Amino acid sequence: MPPSAERKPTASSAPTASGGVQSLERAFDLLERMADAGGEVGLSELSGSSGLPLPTIHRLMRTLVACGSVRQQPDRRYALGPRLIRLGESASRLLGTWARPHLARLVEETGETANMALLDGDEVVYVAQVPSRHSMRMFTEVGRRVLPHSTGVGKALLAWAPADEVRALLARTGMPAATDRTLTTPDAFLDALVSVRKAGYATDDNEQEIGVRCIAVPVPDAPTPAAISISGPAGRLTDAATDTFVPLLREVARDVSTALATTGTGSA
Numbered sequence: 288m289p290p291s292a293e294r295k296p297t298a299s300s301a302p303t304a305s306g307g308v309q310s311l312e313r314a315f316d317l318l319e320r321m322a323d324a325g326g327e328v329g330l331s332e333l334s335g336s337s338g339l340p341l342p343t344i345h346r347l348m349r350t351l352v353a354c355g356s357v358r359q360q361p362d363r364r365y366a367l368g369p370r371l372i373r374l375g376e377s378a379s380r381l382l383g384t385w386a387r388p389h390l391a392r393l394v395e396e397t398g399e400t401a402n403m404a405l406l407d408g409d410e411v412v413y414v415a416q417v418p419s420r421h422s423m424r425m426f427t428e429v430g431r432r433v434l435p436h437s438t439g440v441g442k443a444l445l446a447w448a449p450a451d452e453v454r455a456l457l458a459r460t461g462m463p464a465a466t467d468r469t470l471t472t473p474d475a476f477l478d479a480l481v482s483v484r485k486a487g488y489a490t491d492d493n494e495q496e497i498g499v500r501c502i503a504v505p506v507p508d509a510p511t512p513a514a515i516s517i518s519g520p521a522g523r524l525t526d527a528a529t530d531t532f533v534p535l536l537r538e539v540a541r542d543v544s545t546a547l548a549t550t551g552t553g554s555a
Contacts, residue, residue: 313339314347318356318367326408327366389543390417390515397532399519402427403543404440406512409460411441419519427518433495436462436476437469439503442489443514446480446505453477468493488533489514493521500524504536507544515540 320336321328330348334341348365351357355370386403393401394417403415410432435441436457445453454473462471470476483489491501502524503516517524517532524532 310347313337313343314351317344317347318351318371321357321365321367327360327364329364333365384415385546386415386515386543387417389539389546390415393417393515393517393535393539394419396535397517397528399517399524400427402440402516402518403506404438404444404514404516406435406441406444407432409434409456411435411438411444413440421519421523434460434463436460436471437465437491437495439489439491439501439518440514440516442476442479442483442491443503443505443516444512446483446489450477453480465495466493466497468497470494488529488536490529491518502529502532502536504533504540506540506547509544509547513543515543 316337317333320333324332324336330341330344333339333344333348337344348357348359351368352359352365356368357365358368360366390401390403393399398419398421400419401417402413404411404413411434412432413427413429416427416429433441435445445456453476457473457476462469462473462476464471470479479489487504489503491499491503493499495501498521499518500521501516501518503514506513506515515536517536
């Protein structure tokens with residue numbers, strides 16, 4: 288959410304245009320800004336990005352610290368707190384539950400294993416999978432974490448991120464080679480992301496595991512960066528199969544996006 292020049296400090300219980308409570312909306316906005324900043328920020332940074340006055344931010348952060356959602360570091364900066372971990376894990380499981388019917392459609396129409404993955408910090412985490420019915424099939428454990436540079440979903444998740452942010456992420460994680468096809472330099476990876484943006488989909492061509500190919504697309508307008516993919520033996524996921532399956536992947540990604548939006552707008 289971009290800063291708003293028209294945002295004025297009012298009573299913390301004042302209703303907003305959406306019918307919600309302003310203090311709650313502001314608190315969650317600050318948590319999201321902290322996550323965008325890498326999980327740790329100072330009050331002046333939050334004030335600059337949110338447009339809120341320092342006294343308001345200080346009051347909200349004190350409340351979040353008391354709740355365990357934020358903790359204050361020795362240098363007086365604020366970091367996301369451990370109490371959020373359980374919420375995040377539960378939300379990830381629910382995302383997987385909502386996505387499974389759509390992944391099942393992918394398996395039905397492509398015959399290959401279908402996955403959903405999120406970008407969690409600097410890593411890709413798989414939150415849902417529906418396996419292929421083939422005896423030779425790919426299997427990735429739900430909850431598995433991988434580095435993004437060697438996966439199709441990783442490329443799909445990062446393709447539209449600013450190049451300097453991608454370089455910073457790769458500097459933090461390193462780019463170890465899983466196979467001799469893995470991209471191991473930032474320039475090569477960024478060139479691959481250019482191709483993903485042009486094509487609208489990403490591939491992992493024997494880069495994570497020899498003999499395995501993956502096709503992935505981002506989920507548009509997801510509440511957190513998300514991608515879906517199909518994976519299978521390279522002999523089945525050929526270039527011709529890719530041309531056939533990409534439109535289906537895009538359609539299913541839009542359906543997943545709609546499902547998440549619908550789920551998020553239920554009334555109490």
